[in-house]
Ligand code: NA
């Protein structure tokens with residue numbers, strides 16, 4: 029092993045240590061990247077690169093959708109879209125056994141179609157649906173588990189901030205990735221609803237049946253989903269149809285949500301201010317991690333770590349599918365400890381070259397490839413799989429951000445109950461991953477049809 | 481053993497023709513000229529960090545030793561060299577443009593390359609018109625179309641023809657074409673295979689005798705301090721690998737890469753249109769204002785654009801003669 | 804993550820706190836401006852012709868705005884940490900580790916401040932501009948410098964807060 033490679037691997041060890049002692053992940057990457065490059069090539073290089081790196085990284089056009097989707101979600105929360113969605117879903121599903129929980133899932137999916145983040149979806153829908161679930165005497169485990177899991181839909185259904193970041197890292201087309209995510213996202217919704225159905229079949233007391241609403245309420249409630257349908261249609265539909273690129277689409281979305289919120293009188297001065305500050309907090313956090321990841325990448329490239337890993341994996345003699353499953357497993361394990369965005373930024377730069385290598389190289393065509401698909405298709409397929417397993421981290425113990433958020437809202441349900449309640453959904457997700465691994469066409473079909 | 485190792489950083493992938501057909505042969509030639517004392521490691525795809533517009537700064541600061549970059553990434557930095565991007569200054573011959581730039585380098589261009597030592601400047605085969613479904617035979621056919629711009633002078637070309645310039649990263653072009661976000665683009669054929677442009681277009685249009693509508697200029701440059709510290713025989717190894725013969729060859733290489741692109745498009749059923757001399761002349765008349773616009777623009781920076789245009793045209797004609 | 808916003812250092816630091824929040828809000832307003840430019844460009848493109856500068860305004864505007872969010876992030880602890888490994892530690896220890904993180908943030912902001920100042924001089928000296936509107940990039944750098952200065956102040960504020968907690 030060469031000396032730079034050793035320094036690189038030692039750097040990864042230090043990185044893990046710093047993260048473990050509560051160093052913000054962005055600063056841990058910045059510190060290791062900066063010191064690493066300095067050790068390898070002296071101080072001048074890193075110092076010079078710092079002159080332009082931050083501005084260069086922050087001004088990547090493809091990333092500009094990130095603050096916009098964050099702002100759109102923040103405004104949607106305050107514009108009251110979440111209540112409308114839940115009311116409509118409850119009118120449709122509430123009369124079933126476990127129906128109010130199913131409605132919460134459907135509403136999460138609806139909110140996820142205008143919001144790019146899981147935490148925002150979980151916290152927004154939690155605020156709306158938890159009191160209702162308590163009113164219908166749902167068990168604490170099922171109620172909180174449902175919302176923690178439902179929050180994941182915020183990122184599985186486009187728009188999705190994490191998917192944008194993945195696309196930027198592997199240089200995939202964001203539009204194609206958004207197309208690929210839709211069908212797997214809808215399958216997740218169906219699986220989650222089935223999970224609740226089975227749950228209440230086994231434990232009937234956990235989710236009582238609601239009453240069928242009156243016809244007038246049914247119609248009034250259903251009308252409530254029109255704004256979300258219009259906004260999703262114009263934003264994501266507009267992207268699919270090619271009316272515009274993701275950034276202008278997101279801008280149109282922000283504009284529509286803001287106008288709608290102001291028009292119905294829900295979005296006041298304080299609401300706008302709150303939305304902007306939420307955007308500031310989330311965007312600042314994401315961009316700082318992006319900068320840290322770029323610094324880490326520079327160090328790792330100079331040390332030759334990604335190249336060595338890819339070569340080692342390619343010559344390990346493992347079957348391509350084994351490699352893929354190992355990588356996904358690693359993501360699940362890491363997901364127990366870290367948040368999704370940091371994970372994507374930290375490991376995809378290492379994992380992606382490995383997959384390209386075992387697939388037979390960057391310009392591989394489908395017939396000769398390890399996975400039986402072109403590198404372009406592999407990029408899409410793996411992106412969706414990675415997105416799912418990374419998001420699983422949000423609901424797995426010990427660190428599950430969605431569970432934390434929901435627990436902090438449901439004071440009378442202990443966190444252990446929430447983790448218990450979320451486990452059936454975790455199982456459903458594993459089934460879904462298996463399905464998507466076995467049938468890549470589920471992911472690749474829509475981009476093909478829509479010509480992505 | 482190698483005494484001198486250089487990191488060469490660029491923005492395209494490792495299997496892009498720019499690397500396989502130009503940068504690698506050049507690097508191997510330098511290594512050979514040095515008798516094995518030089519080693520040039522190529523880092524594609526911005527693997528050493530930053531964004532493409534930062535490449536020139538990286539070379540200047542010594543973050544990397546060598547870069548291959550597109551002058552157009554940093555508009556305003558190389559105003560003099562920009563003369564070679566102009567339509568009907570660059571006509572149809574990358575080889576002649578390369579040699580003309582070399583001849584003008586010491587006298588007219590060098591001062592805008594402070595902090596780096598230029599190994600060589602080169603052009604690609606030139607911007608052609610590629611459209612989704614609009615047949616273009618005269619300037620007025622472009623009126624109102626949305627066209628993707630290549631560089632800042634490219635934007636002026638598009639405006640002069642009455643089309644609307646649209647900026648976007650190159651990788652987004654296929655999708656934008658497919659969905660009609662743009663109606664076409666001014667880019668060389670060379671881009672076609674990598675982005676599968678042929679699936680989204682119907683027409684590939686160029687002027688008579690391969691006349692194009694401007695071009696883009698690239699440079700391979702070394703950090704100045706690094707260069708100055710090299711012993712003369714190593715400098716000579718670089719110089720010899722970048723001589724006139726090499727520039728002529730680089731012109732041929734880019735022409736060949738370009739031809740591969742148009743073959744792919746034609747094989748896919750696209751129509752390759754070559755304008756008649758008369759039609760080409762109509763474009764020349766319509767694009768003459770771009771040259772004046774550029775002259776006016778650089779005048780503000782104290783540059784005699786008119787003289788540069790005249791000299792560039794003469795030298796391109798001279799080297800074109802030796803074709 | 805961003806959801807859990809903990810207020811830091813009222814009282815003595817009140818005005819600084821307000822300043823950093825206002826700076827973040829100004830960044831948010833800049834994002835809103837970029838939104839409007841994009842919406843106008845979409846409308847223009849549909850009705851007449853696209854506005855060719857939208858691309859550059861978006862890149863520059865979002866970059867500048869993102870920098871303006873950094874001090875707010877530091878002050879409100881938005882930067883993600885993996886808390887699991889230190890969950891069992893006494894609060895004083897956690898505060899000490901957080902103080903270390905604040906110091907890294909302080910060192911980084913000051914280093915980046917000086918380096919980007921040099922970067923700004925480069926941008927000016929070589930007159931880097933955008934392609935179509937020819938907006939000079941050094942102006943964006945200037946806003947970055949203010950943001951980094953405020954980030955340094957925010958890091959000092961969180962550091963003092965951490966020290967206070969560690970002593971408590
Ligand atoms: Na979403």
Ligand code: NA
Nearest residue numbers: 363364421427
């Ligand atoms: Na987890």
